[in-house]
Amino acid sequence: MGNKIYARETIFKEISKQEGNLFFKQNHLNNDNQRITNYFGLFKEEDLKFVIGIGKPRYNKNYDYELIRSCSKLNTVVIGGFEKLIKNLPLQGKIISYVDRRYFNGNSYKNWVFVEKTSQNYFYMKNYQVRESRNKFQKHKLPKLFPDVYDINLTEWEIMQLVGYDRIWDCGNLAYSRIL
Numbered sequence: 001m002g003n004k005i006y007a008r009e010t011i012f013k014e015i016s017k018q019e020g021n022l023f024f025k026q027n028h029l030n031n032d033n034q035r036i037t038n039y040f041g042l043f044k045e046e047d048l049k050f051v052i053g054i055g056k057p058r059y060n061k062n063y064d065y066e067l068i069r070s071c072s073k074l075n076t077v078v079i080g081g082f083e084k085l086i087k088n089l090p091l092q093g094k095i096i097s098y099v100d101r102r103y104f105n106g107n108s109y110k111n112w113v114f115v116e117k118t119s120q121n122y123f124y125m126k127n128y129q130v131r132e133s134r135n136k137f138q139k140h141k142l143p144k145l146f147p148d149v150y151d152i153n154l155t156e157w158e159i160m161q162l163v164g165y166d167r168i169w170d171c172g173n174l175a176y177s178r179i180l
Helices: 018-028 080-086 138-143 156-162
Strands: 005-008 011-015 037-046 047-055 064-070 076-079 093-101 113-115 122-126 130-133 165-169 173-177
Touching: 011 018, 018 037, 018 047, 018 064, 018 156, 037 080, 047 080, 064 076, 064 080, 076 080, 093 122, 138 156
Parallel strands: 005 076, 064 093
Antiparallel strands: 011 037, 037 047, 047 064, 093 173, 113 173, 122 130, 122 165
């Protein structure tokens, strides 16, 4: 079951990029994200228990911020931690966040407004070892990545198959927003 603590037992602090990235690398399913510009955490007795990472919106420019990463320390549940972090943000404006439907149902977003359910997305894998973003392999980037096989008459997917990648589909996301 792991450790269970309450948000009221924690202290809110802004943390450094290095500390935030290390926390996400050690505790988040998708590791860190270089687009994050602000990191905020909850500490209990100097031990970092929960972190969120905020940045500029990646997909919807109608918002001021995007909550890009959020997670607690492995084997730790911080009851009320997500809401405490959001309520204490020293930011003003509209924020959007996306919930990966492969893993989560959006229950933490009870005080947010549901925006949409996005369509499925995909990523690429070679030998099913490392999952790589489809953004890395957009068709206009392929001539530099694979000059020996690139053919303007082929689709992105056809080129990726030629170089040994498979396309894996996800379940889409749930998008939520709120005013800070």
